[in-house]
Amino acid sequence: MxxxxxxxxxxxxxxxxxxxxxxxxxxxxxxxxKMKEPTLVSFPQDETSLPGYKIRPPYIGSQFIGFKEALAFKESQGNYFVTNTYGYLGKYQFGLGTLALVGIYDGNHFLRNPELQERAFYVNISRNKWILRKDIKRFVGMKMRGIEITESGILAAAHLAGPGNVKIFLRSQGRMDIKDGYGTSISNYMKKFSGYDISIVSPKRNPRI
Structure with missing residues (x-):
């Protein structure tokens, strides 16, 4: 049973x-x-008009892709086709002088070509990494003005102000803090873009596209 x-x-x-x-x-x-008419929820872009609303970049990791997209968002909100009031071009806001250093001489062609902009960013980062290789080895892990010095912070600051000015900042222990035309400082980029793993980028002497 x-x-x-x-x-x-x-x-x-x-x-x-x-x-x-x-x-x-x-x-x-x-x-x-039931929804009878559109609301702000239906159109997220309208949220930018709300008081105190701040646009933030999407977080896509702490590797090289996360580094470059975060930097691009700060420079241009990721817009390939924008030129700022100082004449800096594209997604990563390159000056014509920097472009010439990596073998690009036609600003109009550069601005219309997203693939070329991505290549230029990588090549310029590898160039700056070569120029700053001794400073990276010497200063990474130290603190200056309360900011931990990291490789990604150094290279982001070099994109902002040039590797020569980053050398001055590091070798003055942060006392010589250069700012760009909009008031953004080397120390600001050192802090904002610290801690990314960009070991995928190899330092290269005088790389060209």
Whole structure:
């Protein structure tokens, strides 16, 4: 008898449950919950008009791709086709002088070519990494003005102000803090872009596109 109960009980339960598994439930939405007109939730871009709203870049990791996209967002909000009031171009806001150093002489062509902009960014980072290789080895891990010095912070600052000015900042223990035309300082970039792993970028002497 006990054996018959043990066998039959699971079968009965399966039969009961199968009666519920294939039914479609119809749910009616109350009128007060139905959307009758567009709202800010429907159009997230409208949130930029809200008081105190700040646009933030998407976090896509702490590797090289996260570093370059975060830097691009700070420079241009990731816009390949923008030129700022000082004439800096594209997603990463390159000056014509820096572009010439990596073998690009046509600013209009550069501005229309996202692939070329990505290549230029990588090549320029590898160039700066070569120029600053001794400073990276010497200063990474130290603190200046309360900021931990990291390789990614150094290279971000070099993108902002040039590797020569970053050398001056590091070798003055942070006392010579250069700012760009908009008031952004080397120390600001050192802090904002610290801690990314950009070991995928190899230092290269005079790389060209």
């Amino acid at each position: 006990k054996r018959w109960i043990l066998i039959s009980c699971p079968l009965v339960m399966m039969f009961i449950l199968s009666g519920y598994g294939f039914k479609t439930l119809k749910v009616s939405v109350p009128d007060q919950l």
